[in-house]
Structures are given as structure tokens and as C-alpha cells.
Amino acid sequence: MTVEARFSRSPDGAIWTRGGPAYPFFTRYLSAFDRVRVLARVADVPRRDDGAKRVDGAGVEVWPVPCYIGPAQYLARRAAVVRAVRAAAEDGDTVVLRVPSPLGSLLAASRERAGLPYAVEVVGDPYDVFAPGVIRHPLRPLLRQRETARLRRQCRNAVGAAYVTDRYLQARYPARTGAVTAAYSSIELPAEAYRDGPRRPDPGRQGHTLVSVGTLEQMYKGVDTLVEALARLVATGLALRLVHVGEGRCRPRLERLAERLGVADRVVLTGALPAGAEVRHRLDEADLFVMPSRTEGLPKALIEAMARGLPAVGTAVGGIPELLPPDDLVPPDDPESLAGSIRQFLTDPARMAAASARNLGRAADFADEPLARRRDVFYHALRTAGAGAGTRSERLYG
Template sequence: MNVTVTVESRLIRTPDGMVWTQFAPTYGTWQRYLAVFDRVRVVARVLDQPVAPGGAAPVNGEGVEVCAVPHYVGPLEYVRHRMAITQSLQATATTTDAVILRMPSPIGALVASARTRHRLPYAVEVIGDPYDVFAPGVDRHPLRPLLRHHFAHSLRRHCRSAVAVAYETERALQNRYPAGPDAPSLAVSSVDLPGSAFTAPRHESDFATPPTLVSIGTLERLYKGVDTLIDAVGLLTRAGFPVRVVHVGTGRYRAHLEHLAVRRGIIDRFTFAGWVPTTEGLQARLDAADLFVMPSRTEGLPRALLEAMARGLPAIASAVGGIPELLPADDLVPPNDPPRLAEAIRRMVSDPARMALSSARNVTRARCYSARSLEPRRETFYQAVRQATSRGLARGAAR
């Protein structure tokens, strides 16, 4: 049996037929499905370009093909191109493949509705929370409240109707988007840390003064809370507690955030490093820091935080999404609260013994997300999808 997987990713296709990504799951991710399925068809937005962008990784390869959906950016372009998008999904909507929808996703929602009309089964992987993505302060779209209600309601409906559901988190997403009573439901994170991701925990003497903080995340939107971090560093600086910050990531709000750092008088303490295209480069950034900070307004189960934990970094993060499943309460702060974030950073970096204990705890917790730990659960989910799909197709044929 083959499997078709829909993703809300924007991919690049070059004239040689290769498909590339800078940020979305790569070929290595899709190879995981081949442990149970014969072939994988990835359904995603595709933009044709003459050459692959720097640092891009391949998506397709042996056993993995990409089915192109018309490229769009944002809700307005989605509405404008919806007819063409729907037509491009016709084969996916009626195929006898197993179908897994990585949600939330407008593409996945279209396929789910079509599969339901044709009385065909589908499974869902819940990798994010639209209720938080469209929360106040996270998204500035004028239709934000309507989009928040629509996508959260849609995801709940699709999870209840799916023949199997996998969740990025252990509890958070399950509570808001429960599976149907008869559907297999598993916590199966898409984060898959190789052995090379881990280092030994750090000792008290390994932390520098003044400390270097590191944060990671896209600046395409403000949900990573980098503006909150800038305000917190401004408070620390005015209180005579100097820190330095390196942010890895870029996007359309970079200039806005740089101007904010200038206004707070701390631009000399902030380094906007842009994207780091290699795993080794990212690990070098993490290894050079003393504390990882993630003041996000919304998250699923953040890979960047787990990668930092695996490198033995203590961490301070917002109590949103699946983050409380990774860090203890003392290392959590509310989102959108610069004073609380500043105080949490100050208390952590002022206590080397606590830093060392946090380092050891974080490495141990991150090992729960190693490839060796997750592969059996992931294959259990794929087997459940395959078996549930076979039963669903058999019932449909008997009608």
C-alpha cells in the first residue's frame, strides 16, 4: 500500500525535476514512512524556479514523489486560487492509497472534506494548534478571530472523523483536538534527533560571564516572541545586568525587530545571525551560548528547544503549547511578559549550580525524542493507519 501525505509547505522545483526545501520536512523525513508503506506521495505547494536556493535540501528521491499544488501565500491568495487547488487535489481525494493529513492545513482540510464525501478513510497528524496560531498578538490579519474559530473547529471535526490520529505533543494537542472514540491515538513527535545531536551535560564552570543567550525561529511572523525578548533584555540592561543575545532566523519582521532593539538602546547586545544552513553551524551557535530562550506566543512541540536541550543548554521558555511537557515550571514564563522573562533570565544565569542541574535534566529529557526512542512509536502509528485504511476501504466496497 502507498501513502499520500499532505503538508502545508512551500517547496521549490528545479527544471531537473528535483524538489527542494529550506524549512519544511526533507527527504529523510519522508523516508520514515517507507518502513511501512511502499511509496510516498507528498502533496504540497510547489513553485518552479531555475535553481535551488542556497542551503536547500531535497524532498523527493527513491520511493518519494511530490504532487504539486498551485503555489499561494496567505489566505487571500488561497481563496483566489481555491478552484485550481481543489482541481489539483482530485486524485488525492479519491485514491485508494492511505492518506495522512498533516494538520492544521487548508490543503489537508480540502482533502478531508473530499474523502468524507467519497466515504474514504484518512488519518491525521496534528503538528500545530490553529487556536494559538491565530491568538491575539500572534497574527495581525484583520480576519484573525474568524480564522481562529474556523480552523480550530475544522481541526476538531477532522480529528473526530479520522481513522487514526498522531499528535506532536503528549497531552496539549490531544486535549484540544481529541480523536474519535474508536480511532487509534498516539503521541508521535516529528522531531527525530540523531545521536550526533547530543552532548554531555555542562558543569558550573562551563558558563560564561556575561552570559550569551540564543534564540531560534522564523521572523516571518511575530509568534516567536523576539520582540518580548528585546524588551526583556532592555530591562536587564537598564538594571545593570548585561547579557548578549544571538537570534538565529530571518524573515520579513527582521528590520522591525532591529529597529525595536535600536529604540531600546540594546542593538549592540543583539546579533541577528540569519539562517544557519547546516546542522553543524546551528550546533556551533548553541554550543557557544549559555542559555536558550524561547519566549514564543504559540508552539506545538518546538524542535529548536529540543535541539538546544540536547546540546546541554539550560532554557527559559513560554508556557505555551507542548513546551510545559519539556521544561519544569521554574523554567517557564507567561508569553508577552517582558518583566517576568527578564527576571527568569536573571535568576537562571545568576545561579551556576541551577544552570548545571538544568543542563543535565534537559539532556536526559531530550533523549526521549531521539530517533531510537521514536521510531517504534512512529511505525506503530503507520501500521495503524495502514490497517484502518484497509478496513475503511473494505467497508466502502461493501456498500
């Protein structure tokens, strides 16, 4: 299987990750296959990072691709990357590509030229990723057209297609007739990720905390819109602060924006935090989760917040409307509407309580057991479909 993650390899040969999928994630494929080979970028390091989690283990191996960051490094190392990708899968292997993905596209093209099958797990939407305002690049319109067409072709050619949404991605990137299809999120929510019961807001509380979670590598999470909305609310006298969990190269830009709007003292950027207890602690300290994204698939961060019983405001993009009701949605890139929705929530304890109960109930759909059942049916169907196409091995390459 291909993943768009960057792993590190310590001198003893072990593979590690700080923020990407770790060993338990890949063991889910072992329900149907004997071995899993993970195709990913790997960089050698002198020692493992503090807090890093092991990726490889019993039944799971990592096939290293030369590590690159950004288009310039990719072009410089492209020949070595292509060689590694082509050598990763044998003719009889079942290949699963988590797309959109540069590595996945390279392997898909290789399989297509050889007349060999592959399946896809669609986890994002390039049409939205390359939308205006999401990234700044002179070739953005061309990239949007090319990558969208590429993903549509991959879904049409795949013997199986799974989607992280129930409807949204399926409508834009339909599978071919007769293909094995499924819908399930990639999220991992153990029992401890769920709050015991809904929240009961305190009507007399004066100050409130907003929380958002997401990468700051690009601006597609819309945190700049949220900072602008925060400034509007603070200007009206609302006692409010924002905590954002996430790191990336756009952080200085956000810090400058908060300073210019006079809310730097009300914005806390935690940087990257280990998944699990530390993120849940930040969620539990907040009153309202805000997802002002310009693009999304089915956002894991929102589901995790809902599992903590947090009321939430989100934008009407991607798979967010599959999680939140219309009254809790606002247009993207609209700080005025976002500020208005936040104010309505924070000044209405009854609405906060109702949203907490509703979100907690919806998050139960993403517990480990129901998702595992859907995935297992898909993986076993892929194994059968692969065998029908001449697959001899019982390995799964993603």
C-alpha cells in the same frame, strides 16, 4: 500526505527544500508503506538554491500544488489548487494529513464528501496561532473560531490521530472513540545532535549569551518580548547579548524595537541557517536558550537546544510545559517575568548545571530510535485500518 511547506522544482524535475522537510523525513513512512506521495506547494525555479536539500527520491514522490503565498495569492489560484488536491489521492489510498493545514483541509473535505477515510498528524494549534497578540488581522477572532472548529472536526472524523504532544493537543482536539492514536514528535535528532555530557558553567564568567530560534514571519515566537527583557537586564548592568536564528518579514520590526530600546548592538539576527551543524554551533556558543513563544505545539527548537545540554527558559504555553519544569516557565507577553527568570539562571551556576543535566536527559526521549518505534506502530495500524475500510493500494499520501 499533505505538508505546509513550499518546495522548489529545478529544470530537471527534482524537488528541493531549504528549510522544510527533506527526503529522509518522508522515508519514515516507508516502514509501513511501499510508496509515499507528498502533496505540497511547488514553485519552478531556474536552478536549485545553494544549500537546498532533495525532497523526492526512491519511494517518495511529490505531487505539486500551484505555489501561493498568503490569502490573496491563494484566492487567485484557488481553482487550480483545488483541482490538484482532489486529483492527488485515489479511493484506495491511505491518506495522512499533517494538520492544521489549508491543503490538508481541502483534502479532508474531499474525502469526507466521498465517504473515504483519512488520518491526521496534529502538529499545531490554531486556537493559539490566532490568539490576541500573535497575528494582526481584522478577522482574527473569526479565523480562530473557524480553524479551531475545523481541526476538532477533522480529529473526530479521522480513523487515526497522532499528536506531537503527550497531553496538550489531545485535550483540545480529541480523537474519536476507536480511532488509532499515538503521540510522537516530528523532530529528527541523529546521534551527533546530542552533547556528550552536561555543561559545567564557569562561575567567574562575566558576559553571557542568550540564544533563541524561530521564524520571524509572524510574532508568535515572542522574540519582541525577549528583546524587551534583554533591555531591562542590560539596564541593570548585566553583560548580555542575544543571538536569534531565524528569518521572516517581522525582522525589520524587531530591529526597530532593539534600536528604540538601545540594545541594537547587543542583538544579532543571523537570518535563516541550514538545519544541523550550523544551528548546533550557535547553540553551543550560548549560555541559555530562551523560548518566549505566545503559542507552540511541541517545539523542535527547544528539544534541539536541550540535546546540546542548554539550560532553558520558556513560556507556559502549548507543549512547552511537557518539556520544562514549572520553575523554568514564565507567562507569555511578560518581559519583566522573563527578565527575572533569565537573571536567576545566569547568576546561579549550580542551577544552570542542574538544568543542563535535566534537559539533556529529557531530550534523550526524542532520539531517533524511540520515536521511530512509536511512529512505526501507528503507521502499521493505519495500514491495517485502511485495509479494513477498503484500501487496496500500499501507497501513503500525506
